[in-house]
Structures are given as structure tokens and as C-alpha cells.
Amino acid sequence: MNKPFLWLALLCLVSAEIHGKQISAQQQYTDTALNLSFSWLDRQKNTQSLAFAISNKALQDQQEKVRAYRPQIADRNTFIALQKAAASYDYKQVQINITQQPHQLSWRVKADDPELRSKVKAELAQAAKEAQQAYYKSNHYKLYTSPWGEEGVIPDHAYYMELSMEAMKPLGRLLKEKFPTISARQMADFILPFVQSIPYVTQDSRITSAGLGYLPPLRVLAENRGDCDSKAVLMAAILKAVYPQLNAVMIYMPNHAMLGLRMPYLESDIKITADGINYLVAEVAGPGLFPLAEASDSSKNAIANNHFSVLELP
Template identity: 30%
Template sequence: MRPLIIFILFYLLCIQVQAKTLQKTVNENTISFDYTWQDHSHKTQTLSFSLPKKLINNKYRRFKRYDKDKAMNHIYKALLEQASSYNPREVRVQFKQQYSQLSYTIKSKSEKKINEVEQKLKQLENKTYLDFLKQHHYIEFNTPWAGTKIKPDHKNFVIEGVDYLEPVTQAIRESISVKKPRVLINFVLSWLQSIPYSTLESRTESSGLGYYPPIRVIAQNIGDCDSKMTLMSAIIKKIYPRLSQSLIYLPQHALIGFQLPTLKTDKYTTINGLHYILAEPVGPAKYPLSEIADSSIGYIDAKSYFHEII
């Protein structure tokens, strides 16, 4: 059989599998989601819930990657407004923009005045920058491998997701008979692992390109590592608000850890003296709680990751 024919057959099979995994029904005011998938034990599982169309159509629908030029222009306007408030006879500020970089020089007959203005502008620049990041749902983060970069504020997305994911979490509670944390977490894991996977763009270079907030993962039925990790965390936080979680970032991957009592066979990492059992929400491989991919183990054992506690 020719390679092209094989590829076409494989593609059609994937479409059929995806169609069986999710059936979406658009109603007058809501959209219904009906999932069917195989869990870690090859048992068929189902999950059904409805979400308001207003929520799906409005919540983070236009979430965009971080734009360095827009950030710089935002800062420039704030600094220019501040500079225009000074008496030109006492001090003058000259700005220069080049290659997405902003610089300025301060001129005055008084060295003390120059220092005062410089300190004021630096404080304003930093505050305006942080305000811009917060407004657009981004934060700075420090990695062991690439220094300070920009990423979506996953922790805040988790906290906000807790508020609007009630229909999802209620359906999860009703879908399982055993309400123990490990059982419920494995149910959610296998569901998210069955949602189609999109490749994680380089977190240190993409500035959020490809990331979907929790509601968009459900609406688009797709998500990369960071997106599925965030959705998983929000769901579990809604169901177990006192359960400590850790969002764990590897160079090209993301895991999630749950602070649960450990067994001898569990794969976990220790953060601040506490054991966090690890999980792989991304898929398509169906890893149950406490099992992770071989490609992740080396980073975990070497502590070559950074984390956020939820």
C-alpha cells in the first residue's frame, strides 16, 4: 500500500476516533459537551456537561501572545506623560525608541534633580510594565535554563477557572461512584489525555503563542501541555480546594503535582519538604497518576524545573 494511501486512512481513522471522543451540541443559550473515551484500564468512560454560550464566546476568546512592542508603547506613553509634567526650565527628558527598545536621557543643571527624576521614571517604568503584564494575563518567570522570560499567568487562570468550571466539576462528581482523590484525579487525567494534543511552542520564545486558557481548551477541544495542565489544576482545585498542587515546568513540557500521601511505587518530587505525586495531563499516552514519561524523569530527578504552588 502506498504511503499516501496509508496516511489518508490513518487521518480518517483519527477523525473518526476524535468524533467518537466528543459530541458537541449547540443549543439556544448553551453548548453541550458529551465525551466518550477509554481510561487507563481500557474501560469506557463518559462525561457530559453544558456551558453557557455567553461564557464560551466571551471568556478569553481573544487571548493573544505577549506583544513586546505594545508593552513598550504602553510604557512610553506613561513615561512621556510623566516627563511632560516637569518644568522644562528645570529638567528635560528626551526619549529614543529603536528595535523594540526604549531609552531616555535626563538633562538638568541640578544633579540632584536628575537623580530624582531618574528614580521616579524607573519606578514608573517598572510599575507600568507589571500593570501591562497583569492586564494581559502574563507574568515574568525565571527558568534554570533560559533566565527571565514572559509566560501566561497560569496560576491566575487556575484561580479564575475555579469560578466558572462548576458545571464541569459537578458532572465529574456525578460520573464516578468512588470519590477518593486518586480515583477522581485519574478520571480527569484520562479525560484530558483523550482531548487532542497541540505541540507546546517554546515557552521561552513564543511568549504565550499556542496557549489556551481552561475554557478555550474545552471550547476548541485541543490543548498543549501548559493548557491542559492549567485546566486540570482548576478542576481539581474546585473539587478539592485544600489540596496543594504544584504546576511543574520542564523546558518543553509541563506536569502537575498533587500533595497526597505517597506509596512506594509513586513517582513524586519534593518541594518545600512536601511530596507531590506527579501526573501527565497532556496525552495522548494514558499515564495514570504517579506515572510519567521517561523523557520527564531525568528533569525531575535533577530538579531541572521551576514550579508554582497552587
């Protein structure tokens, strides 16, 4: 059985030399909440600001949900599931040998009846797949297949966004009050430079920590740092707090991730199409300070060559 590798080390390996200009970021804890205040320069060099609070309980609850990806535990769970499945067959009719080695599980099936042999092989493969998926789900990961066919494991970004929505509601109300008449696209244009201005963090800690380096949306705000997938989920959560019906997708590319937003578009806009739906792209983490519906050359090349996949966000 081929083993998927951890894609955490492969997302967001783009240059972060150019990103939004953050002027200040202040965090102050009280007994019940974390008070946050940010200011940054937008693309017109105007100073913008936001001040809001996140409950301490929401921060703690979200961080407790971030679990390291432990391939040895995933393999052990799969091995036990295979043993259980193998025990359900009549040994006189079929013999099953399951071998567990570092980074690999394999099994051999012997049976005089070729149809039975094929049936058992298929059922064992299904048992292994279900055990893997159960581990991913309980630890908030997803199996990801790249556009070029490689498999990997990534955080369940849709899960973490949905987990953030209740805590994001006060920020959503604040933005509605601050901009009562602007369109969703204009709101996204305001939020994007804010998210871009949050300092970019490299992948090194993600590689060595087996996934614990992933920062869900509330932690990005609390720690004032994030990489491309963390920032993309944060921006989606903020926008969904303002526009609950907004359709958004994660866009995965070679060594990169972006956000896609279903909004009215111009012919000149950079967008992707997934399942017949067009999404404007948002370069949340560089490698440049791009407005909504514009992208880096590498991202445009990936889009033109269909080297991307998407995950719908709730």
C-alpha cells in the same frame, strides 16, 4: 532595558506521538449551552465516558478574555510611563534621554550629583517595571523567569483557571455523584487519562498568533484540543471543581509544562518540592501515557536537576 520574549513558543515542544486514546468527542450547541460528550480508553483499556454542559455565555466570556500579546503596545505604554516619570524631575539638576527602538527601550541619565543620578536611574527602572506589569495584568499575562534565568511572557494560567471555576461546577457535581466514595487521588487517576486523550495541538499557531493560540479550559473542551499548559490548567480546574481546597501548581520545565497536585504520596511516586510542600506530578500531555505520579525521562531529569519552576493555582 532587556526585553522579555514570548514563552508561548517554547512551552510544550515535546513529542506528542503517544497520548491517551479518545474514542469519541461530541459537541452540540443549544440556545443556552454547549452539550459535550466524551469517551476514551483508560490505561486498563476500559471505556470511560463523561457527558456535561457548559453555558454559551461562559464560553464567550472566557474567550473574550484571551488577548494577543502585543510587545509594541507594551513598549509604548512603558515609554509613556518613562516620559511621565522623567518630566517630574528638575531639568536643571538632571537630564534624561529616553530612546525607543524596535524591541528595546533605553535611557540615559546625566546629573552632577552621583547620588541623584543613581536615585533617578532606580526610579526610572521601577516606573518601567510597573508599566510592564500593568500591561501584563490587564491582558492576562505574567512575566516568567525560567530556572536558568531567562525572562519570558506566558498566559496568566492562574487567572484562566479561576475564571473557569463557576462554569466547572456542574461537572464537579457530576463527578461527585459518579464517584461518591473514591479518594482525591483516585479521582485524579480517572481525570488524567481523559485530559491526556484530548488531541494534542502543536505550538505553531501559538507562535504566529502572538498568544491568541492559547486555549483556556472551557475552550479546550469546546474545541477538543490543547497543548500541555492548556491541558494542565483544564485538569486543575476540573479537580478544583470537585475539591475546592485542593492545592495545585503549574510546573514549568524546559519546553514543557505539567501539573502538580498536593496529595498523599508513596515513596516511589515522582514528585516535586516547592516551598517545603510535595506535589505529585501529572503528565497531562505526554510524551507518554503516564499515570499520576509517573513522568517521562526528560521530566524526571528536569526534576532531579531542579530545572523547573512553579506557579501556585488559586
